Amino acid sequence: MKQVELKTPEASSKMMGEQEKFTELIQNLGDINIVIDSSGFILQINKAADSSLPNLNNWANKHINNFLTIESKEKFDAQLTSLSDISRIVTRSFELNHISNETGEFPVRYKGFKLNGTDNLLLVGNDLTPVAEIQKKFVNSQLALEREYTKYRSYETKYKVLVDFTTDPIILVDGFKGLIVDANPSGHQMFCLKKGKLIGQQLEKLVYWDRTDKILEVLKADALTNSTRVLPLKVNKNSVKVRIVPAVFRAENELCLMLKLTPIKESISPTGEFSELLKKYYENTRDSIVFTDKSGIIKYINNSFLALCNSGSDQLVLGRSFSDFLGRGIVDLKVLIDTALANGTTVPFTTQFVSTYDIKINVEITATKAFNEYGTFVCFQIRYGSSSRKQDANEIVVNEQATQKIMKLVGSAPLKELVADTNDIVEKICIETALKMTKNNRVATAEMLNLSRQSLYVKLRKYSLL
Known part of the structure; x- marks a missing residue:
């Protein structure tokens, strides 16, 4: 018989204690x-x-x-x-x-x-709530850092656009070392250098300076007193005088000096003597000289042009389109400018000049492409054209040639067909003449004849002029 073990109160109490x-x-x-x-x-x-x-x-x-x-x-x-x-x-x-x-x-x-x-x-x-709180703070810190970085990039972009958009040459110099740390495109053009080549150069090596005190300290003193200074710059072994407007400021722990450069002269002349000769020729020549931009707007004129157009003041001419003074207006101007920009110059172009009082004069115009650091220009030199006798002789030759072609057709067909063929001959002569005047410029020829380009090409194929 199996013996049953009875638990004593002490054992039960011990088990309850262990369970607790x-x-x-x-x-x-x-x-x-x-x-x-x-x-x-x-x-x-x-x-x-x-x-x-x-x-x-x-x-x-x-x-x-x-x-x-x-x-x-x-x-x-x-x-x-x-x-x-x-x-x-x-x-x-x-x-x-x-x-x-x-x-x-x-x-x-x-x-x-x-x-x-x-x-x-x-x-x-x-x-994990404490860990989650730390992670949340870390994420918020990262987001705040990203926002600050985005704001910094925004300021940097605005600064770059503002400086690059400014047409005045501007350079930024380290106020302690004198190194150029930034410059806009106009600043690089001032020294005839490609973009980025000006960065890292010493300011004192770009300026003619023979005084004992340092140029950097002088410019910082000028900035504090709101003074400007005219100094010669070293540009391709030449001296270019500029007016320097300095401004000094601190960015964090950096001392910066911003310089605005304004050229005293508009261009760099290799020799003053030759420049003076060109100026005298421009002022005293009997030929009328006009400078326009690429769109034909008049920028500079000499006194001979004022006399030719019967204008009392250059203010009445500057800023107008040169086509206002040409017999065929915009057609003549487009032929001259397109040819000059494409080839550098044109042969003498015969047309009529229209003065302020609608007086028409036969002239010959030569156009030449010219450019400097300020842009591309077209120079027009205007001379009085051939005499009317010579022009009449040319017209007689053309008329005789046309007449000979028409006379050969008489008897070969009825009069009605002869008239139609005569129209074709006249049309062909007109197209050939326009092509010669425009130096085979099809676009200008179409505008001169008041035809669409498609119609002109159809007629060129018809008369085997392609």
Whole structure:
């Protein structure tokens, strides 16, 4: 007969004490400890005494999915399925996001254990709220840094556009070392250098300076007293006088000196004597000389042109289109400018000059392309044309040639057909003459004859002039 062992009161008390210690141990394993059954219902829940988590007693006897976010529900179901395997008694660490009415969402990292003798599971969790707060601060710091960097890039872009858009030559100099740290395109053009080649050069090596005190200190003193200074610059072994307007300022720990350079002369002359000769020729020649931009707007004229157009002041002429003074207007101007820009110069072009009082004069015009650092110009030199007798003789020759062609047709066809053929001969002669006048420029020829380019090409094929 099997002997039944009776537990003494001392043994029962000892077992209850061990169970209380076990319960206390379980309660302090993590910030939150949950016992759930195999379907996910919460059987028991407690949190550590020093935990900052909200009150969770209302979770008991409810399914844990009621307190999880949508993405955490799928993650928890996967962990629950893995523990259903008999061979596994513990899960890997996994994170779940809980929902609380008091604090909103809060993250917890869990590890699951099977309890011996039952299908229940023990979830031991550590509160990740402090870690999440640190991560949130880090992300906010990164976003703030990105905003500051974007603002910095915006200021840098505005500075670059403002400096590059300025037509005045501007250079930025290190106030301590005297090195050029930045310059706009006009500043590089002033020294005849490509973009970027001016950066890093010493300012004192670009200026003719023979005084004992340093040029950098003198310019900083000028900036403090709002003074300007005229100095010669070294440009391709030549001396170019400029007026320097300095401004000094600090950027963080850097001392910067910004210099605005204004040329005293508009261009660099290799020799003053030759420049003076050109000036005398321009002022005293009987030929009329006009400078225009590429669109034909008059920029400079000499006194002979004023006399030719019967104008009392250059202010009445400057700024007008040169086509206003040409017999065929914009057609003549386009032929001259296009040919000059393409070939550099033109042969003498015969046309009529129309003065301010609509007086028409036969002239010969030569156009020449000219350019400097300020842009591209077209120079027109105007001379009185051939005498009317010579012109009449040319017209007689042309008329005789046309007459000879027409006379050869008499008797070869009825009069009606002869008239039609005569029109073709006249039309061909007109097209040939226009092509000669425009130096075979088809666009200008079409405009001169008031034809579309398509119609002109049709007629060129018709008369075998292509």
